[in-house]
Amino acid sequence: NKINYADITISAVSPSQYPKEGLPEIVLAGRSNVGKSSFINTMVNRKNLARTSGQPGKTRTLNFFNIENELFFVDVPGYGYAKASNAEQEKWGRMMEDYFSSREELILGILLVDFRHEPSEHDILMYDFYKHFNVPVYVIATKSDKIKKSKHNKHESIIKKALDIDPEDKFFTFSSFTREGRGNVWDALSAHLLK
Numbered sequence: 001n002k003i004n005y006a007d008i009t010i011s012a013v014s015p016s017q018y019p020k021e022g023l024p025e026i027v028l029a030g031r032s033n034v035g036k037s038s039f040i041n042t043m044v045n046r047k048n049l050a051r052t053s054g055q056p057g058k059t060r061t062l063n064f065f066n067i068e069n070e071l072f073f074v075d076v077p078g079y080g081y082a083k084a085s086n087a088e089q090e091k092w093g094r095m096m097e098d099y100f101s102s103r104e105e106l107i108l109g110i111l112l113v114d115f116r117h118e119p120s121e122h123d124i125l126m127y128d129f130y131k132h133f134n135v136p137v138y139v140i141a142t143k144s145d146k147i148k149k150s151k152h153n154k155h156e157s158i159i160k161k162a163l164d165i166d167p168e169d170k171f172f173t174f175s176s177f178t179r180e181g182r183g184n185v186w187d188a189l190s191a192h193l194l195k
């Protein structure tokens, strides 16, 4: 799980700009402020590869991060940003449809949810969006350091139930502060890539 190479290849505004390497792609989605940038940075052991949210919801691009020339993390702009206009939300939707309906490199969707809270309507829609396109999903519950161990099972059940999670999909707890879950997620991703 030591990462030697990780860099942003492109912030794509249109499909013509998607990378042409043909590497497997893992999409990362979650509401603004869920800890997605921190997740990416922790996974690749960088402080600032993915910018932590200065301007939540502002970007309308897919950010492709090349990891070890083996895979791309595809960072989707955070959703559920209260101030996003309808026009902006529509653009977001179109970008997602464009990507999901045609991208053969896509092998896995990661949905980041806050371990402390019941998933929002947006989280549920995002999970259903993945399932609509038949994408296997890892649900990653962030900020697990904020929840006492004795409450972990309870929070896990609440999240799985709210999402009506497919038994084939995996669930992880994760903390970018303690790095809990990093090894488990990499082990699962590595196994998934070999399939």
Ligand code: GDP
Pocket (backbone or CB within 6 Å): 030, 031, 032, 033, 034, 035, 036, 037, 038, 039, 051, 052, 053, 056, 078, 142, 143, 144, 145, 146, 174, 175, 176, 177, 178
């Ligand atoms: P993004 O908007 O989803 O990219 O979220 P960020 O990675 O920028 O994180 C949003 C906020 O949550 C920041 O204040 C982070 O310090 C905090 N945060 C991120 N990960 C964790 C975590 O694992 N534990 C705790 N306690 N806070 C976190």
